[in-house]
Amino acid sequence: MIALTRVSRTFPARSETVAALHEIDLTVAEGEFVAVIGRSGCGKSTLLRLIAGLLEPTSGTITVDGGPVHGPRRDVALMQQQPALLPWRTALGNVLLPVEMARLPRAAGAGRARELLDAVGLAGFHHRHPYELSGGMQQRVALCRALIQQPRVLLMDEPFSALDALTREDMAAQLQALHLARPATTVFVTHSIQEAVLLADRVVVLSPRPGRVREVLAVDIPRPRSLGRSAALPAVAECVAHLHDVLAKAGDA
Amino acid sequence: MTRIRSAGLPVLGAVTALAVWWSATAVFGIRSFFLPAPPDIVEAFRRQPAYLLRETGSTVAVTVTGFGIAVVAGLLLAMTLTAWRALERATLPVLVALNSVPKVAVAPLLVVWLGFGAQPKIVLVVLICFFPVVVATMAGLTSTPAELSELSRSLSASVWQAYVKIRLPWALPQMFVGLKVGISLAVIGAVVAEINNPTGGLGAVIVLSGTSFDTPLAFAAITLLAVLSTALFYLVVALERLLVPWARAISG
Ligand SMILES: Nc1ncnc2c1ncn2[C@@H]1O[C@H](COP(=O)(O)OP(=O)(O)OP(=O)(O)O)[C@@H](O)[C@H]1O
Ligand SMILES: [Mg+2]
Numbered sequence: 217m218i219a220l221t222r223v224s225r226t227f228p229a230r231s232e233t234v235a236a237l238h239e240i241d242l243t244v245a246e247g248e249f250v251a252v253i254g255r256s257g258c259g260k261s262t263l264l265r266l267i268a269g270l271l272e273p274t275s276g277t278i279t280v281d282g283g284p285v286h287g288p289r290r291d292v293a294l295m296q297q298q299p300a301l302l303p304w305r306t307a308l309g310n311v312l313l314p315v316e317m318a319r320l321p322r323a324a325g326a327g328r329a330r331e332l333l334d335a336v337g338l339a340g341f342h343h344r345h346p347y348e349l350s351g352g353m354q355q356r357v358a359l360c361r362a363l364i365q366q367p368r369v370l371l372m373d374e375p376f377s378a379l380d381a382l383t384r385e386d387m388a389a390q391l392q393a394l395h396l397a398r399p400a401t402t403v404f405v406t407h408s409i410q411e412a413v414l415l416a417d418r419v420v421v422l423s424p425r426p427g428r429v430r431e432v433l434a435v436d437i438p439r440p441r442s443l444g445r446s447a448a449l450p451a452v453a454e455c456v457a458h459l460h461d462v463l464a465k466a467g468d469a
Numbered sequence: 470m471t472r473i474r475s476a477g478l479p480v481l482g483a484v485t486a487l488a489v490w491w492s493a494t495a496v497f498g499i500r501s502f503f504l505p506a507p508p509d510i511v512e513a514f515r516r517q518p519a520y521l522l523r524e525t526g527s528t529v530a531v532t533v534t535g536f537g538i539a540v541v542a543g544l545l546l547a548m549t550l551t552a553w554r555a556l557e558r559a560t561l562p563v564l565v566a567l568n569s570v571p572k573v574a575v576a577p578l579l580v581v582w583l584g585f586g587a588q589p590k591i592v593l594v595v596l597i598c599f600f601p602v603v604v605a606t607m608a609g610l611t612s613t614p615a616e617l618s619e620l621s622r623s624l625s626a627s628v629w630q631a632y633v634k635i636r637l638p639w640a641l642p643q644m645f646v647g648l649k650v651g652i653s654l655a656v657i658g659a660v661v662a663e664i665n666n667p668t669g670g671l672g673a674v675i676v677l678s679g680t681s682f683d684t685p686l687a688f689a690a691i692t693l694l695a696v697l698s699t700a701l702f703y704l705v706v707a708l709e710r711l712l713v714p715w716a717r718a719i720s721g
Contacts, residue, residue, distance in 0.1 A: 300616040
């Protein structure tokens with residue numbers, strides 16, 4: 217479980233300070249999947265960094281699994297907005313990095329790493345280096361790296377932004393299947409309203425400057441959902457249309 | 470096709486340069502004392518190959534010893550100075566300034582301080598290639614991209630893990646930039662020291678050939694220096710390809 221209480225974060229800028237997030241109140245229940253949408257620069261990445269313990273809030277408190285966040289923890293995985301792969305390691309080697317950092321046996325992790333790479337459609341690419349992979353492939357390697365430790369809390373920052381529409385749907389379906397099989401407490405940042413509605417239990421809309429919670433929408437649509445077919449369901453269409461309106465207004469504010 | 474081109478074009482260029490040089494000496498009747506033709510240089514080498522090879526060996530020994538010391542000391546210093554941000558900030562400008570001082574100027578002083586043996590030569594080589602190695606390695610160690618630093622923090626990496634698994638490998642390509650500059654300068658340093666203090670080495674051969682007006686011999690020594698310098702440079706390049714094959718790929 218993740219709980220944020222009146223969390224604000226400002227950054228020092230040239231003359232004044234930039235308020236990236238302002239008094240955010242948000243709880244994500246154990247095993248819940250929350251999607252966060254909002255315009256560019258409204259503080260989505262900052263929100264994930266705060267939960268991951270990479271940044272400290274200027275004010276307010278954050279707890280993960282009941283304890284206050286003091287810094288990064290091994291059961292919290294962050295998939296960054298950039299793939300951030302090590303250029304000297306193969307896809308497999310990159311996925312195994314968290315295993316090595318946790319000083320766990322590499323051999324045990326390797327089997328799971330291969331399965332994950334196969335699952336995201338990189339079966340023939342285990343031994344390729346990042347420079348031999350497309351942007352979308354690199355992003356999928358980063359996804360596997362975030363998943364390998366089977367984290368209790370999974371934070372994802374636009375994990376599918378570099379993918380084409382069809383691969384994106386495949387990946388979303390994979391992620392949904394993984395989540396149904398073993399629900400991690402998930403915060404998923406995306407720019408795609410459809411994706412948010414497809415994957416999330418609740419969708420949080422942030423408004424920019426300063427980042428505030430504009431609206432929280434519960435998505436009560438039975439799973440498994442699929443982008444292709446569920447998109448036509450009236451309930452989905454309604455959610456998407458509503459979020460679109462909120463997001464459009466949030467931009468003007 | 471591209472392979473033929475990549476190997477063939479440099480060879481073609483070299484052969485053409487030789488041909489122009491040779492025909493110029495023949496057409497204009499330039500005396501070999503003034504500008505020897507390629508065969509004169511080969512002849513000069515064949516007159517005393519053992520002597521020339523021995524002096525080459527002596528230059529190689531000075532160069533490699535000095536370079537080796539500079540690399541080991543340079544890497545250690547760079548790692549130490551980048552361990553603390555404040556220390557790095559304080560020392561980097563000094564190092565960059567020292568790097569731009571022409572070290573060859575101290576060659577005569579080194580003889581005064583250290584005598585006529587190999588020591589002042591090795592010290593000059595160390596001085597001349599130490600700073601590029603330090604500065605390049607420091608640059609590499611401090612250029613870790615923000616997202617990789619964040620990654621290692623988010624994985625709760627220990628200081629040692631972050632260093633060995635991320636920061637150090639990331640620095641290798643830039644470190645090799647320093648090593649490549651360093652090895653070229655090392656040969657120059659050795660020759661300058663030998664010219665200044667002509668007790669041995671190819672630099673001494675050049676000085677002696679001057680006093681005996683044996684220009685082809687000087688050219689033979691210069692040719693050997695060029696070969697030596699190129700060979701050492703490509704040795705470092707080969708090591709780079711072996712250790713950081715990915716660097717070429719990401720720098721495009
Ligand atoms: N380290 C930092 N230093 C200064 N300002 C920062 C820093 N990180 C973020 N900001 C500022 O905070 C605001 C929110 O940034 P953030 O990266 O969280 O946005 P975002 O919602 O993730 O945007 P995008 O969708 O483009 O990724 C921006 O105005 C940004 O300039
Ligand atoms: Mg962002």
